[in-house]
Amino acid sequence: MIRPFVVRPLLALCMVSSSPLVLAAEGGVGRPITGQQVFSNAGIVPPGPGWVMSLTSIWYDGELKGNAQVPIVGALSTGLDMKVSYTMANFTHVWDTGKGRWNYASAIGVPVQYTDITANITGPRGRTLGTSDSGTQFADMLVTPIAAGYHFDEFNHLSFSLPIYVPTGAYNDDRLANPGQNNYTFMPTVAFTHLDGKGGEFTLSSGLEFYTENDSTDYRNGNIYTLDALWTHGFGNGWNAGIAAGYIQQVTDDSGSGANSGFRGRSVGAGPVVGWSGKFADAQANISARWVPEFDTKNRPEGNGFSVNLTLAFF
Numbered sequence: 668m669i670r671p672f673v674v675r676p677l678l679a680l681c682m683v684s685s686s687p688l689v690l691a692a693e694g695g696v697g698r699p700i701t702g703q704q705v706f707s708n709a710g711i712v713p714p715g716p717g718w719v720m721s722l723t724s725i726w727y728d729g730e731l732k733g734n735a736q737v738p739i740v741g742a743l744s745t746g747l748d749m750k751v752s753y754t755m756a757n758f759t760h761v762w763d764t765g766k767g768r769w770n771y772a773s774a775i776g777v778p779v780q781y782t783d784i785t786a787n788i789t790g791p792r793g794r795t796l797g798t799s800d801s802g803t804q805f806a807d808m809l810v811t812p813i814a815a816g817y818h819f820d821e822f823n824h825l826s827f828s829l830p831i832y833v834p835t836g837a838y839n840d841d842r843l844a845n846p847g848q849n850n851y852t853f854m855p856t857v858a859f860t861h862l863d864g865k866g867g868e869f870t871l872s873s874g875l876e877f878y879t880e881n882d883s884t885d886y887r888n889g890n891i892y893t894l895d896a897l898w899t900h901g902f903g904n905g906w907n908a909g910i911a912a913g914y915i916q917q918v919t920d921d922s923g924s925g926a927n928s929g930f931r932g933r934s935v936g937a938g939p940v941v942g943w944s945g946k947f948a949d950a951q952a953n954i955s956a957r958w959v960p961e962f963d964t965k966n967r968p969e970g971n972g973f974s975v976n977l978t979l980a981f982f
Contacts, residue, residue: 698832698852698876698891700727700972701936702913702959705872705895707944710860711824712770712816715761717982719772724754729961729970747968752781753806761982770816776809780836780846800843806836807847822862830854840883850888851879866901866944867909875918886923889931892916897940905945911957912937915967932967936960950979 703725713719731747757776764771783801814828831854836847856874863869872895878888892915899909917931942955959972 698848698854699893699913699915700725700959701915701934701961702895702911702938702957703972703974704874704893704913705858705870705897705911706976707868707870707897707899707942707953707955708824708860708862709858709870709872709897710816710826711818712772712814712826713761713980713982714766714770715772715982716763717761717980719759719761719978719980721757721759721976721978722754723757723974723976724752725972725974727751727753727970727972729968731968748785749968750783754779755809757809759811768818770818772811772814772816774809774811774814774830776811778806778809778836778846780804780806782844782846784843786843802837802842802844802846804837804846807832807852808835809833822864824860824862826858826860828856828858830856838883848878849881849883853877863901866903866905866907867899868897868907870897871895872897880923884924886926887921889917889919889921891932892918899940899942905943906941907943908939908941910937911940911959913959917966930966933963933965934961934967934969935963936972937962947979950981952980953978 728750730749755776755778757774759772759774761770761772781801781803783799785799787798809830809832811828811830814826816824816826818824832848832850832852834847834849834851836845838845838847838849854874854876856872858870858872860868860870872893874893876891876893878890880887893913895911895913897909897911899907901907913934913936915932915934917933920926920931936959938957938959940955940957942953944951944953946952954975954977956975957973961969961971
């Protein structure tokens with residue numbers, strides 16, 4: 668039996684892959700944004716029971732450099748400039764499983780996305796597409812049927828989860844700015860968190876993304892691997908600061924019309940993160956912000972990702 672511990676409740680299932688993009692996949696990107704898949708205490712499912720509510724906003728501004736062609740809504744584009752603002756409200760229920768090393772939870776996330784994209788379309792499959800488009804609409808819903816957390820002791824924790832993106836977002840193959848991707852995405856994820864007992868932590872999160880076919884364009888994205896890390900140091904009064912880093916690698920080729928064999932995307936980035944945790948009314952609160960610039964990309968846009976998160980836990 669583990670001893671009781673205090674959890675600043677940022678769950679892996681609350682935040683995992685709460686990002687809208689991917690490249691080298693259709694649209695050049697897919698769903699992950701570099702360094703935005705990991706959050707504080709991602710390896711911890713709290714002892715519960717109770718509810719956790721979070722609101723996360725991510726801003727990404729990136730540009731695909733060079734003359735490589737990427738598939739987008741059934742066409743091919745040489746060059747891509749995209750600005751995306753992605754905001755997700757996530758609701759997590761921690762189940763009453765009693766005392767012990769294992770705890771379980773489920774979650775659902777509802778996102779809204781603003782997209783501004785410019786692309787040089789060269790092969791529109793017989794259709795005429797504009798070279799730029801923008802809009803704000805609902806994106807694909809994120810459902811986590813189950814997340815399981817194991818507590819080694821009060822400082823070391825492990826979580827397993829299966830987030831699934833459901834194609835509920837707006838999608839039109841005559842538009843460039845689509846918040847929905849018109850496919851299911853299954854993302855088995857494992858995360859480990861070590862708490863230093865002084866308000867800091869080290870968290871490592873890793874996942875695989877499996878995409879079903881977009882039946883509007885007969886295109887299927889390749890599988891994507893993500894590895895993200897977060898290290899913070901506590902400064903007292905609930906404040907902490909540190910570094911967030913991420914690595915994204917497409918591990919299999921795309922398939923379908925316009926697929927380019929070997930055109931697998933990769934990106935690496937790292938940047939600062941700052942946060943605060945404490946009591947807010949009757950809830951345990953956590954606020955954090957980060958900036959992750961990308962510095963090594965291939966077949967993906969290169970740019971900057973910014974995010975702000977607010978989480979409230981009621982136990």
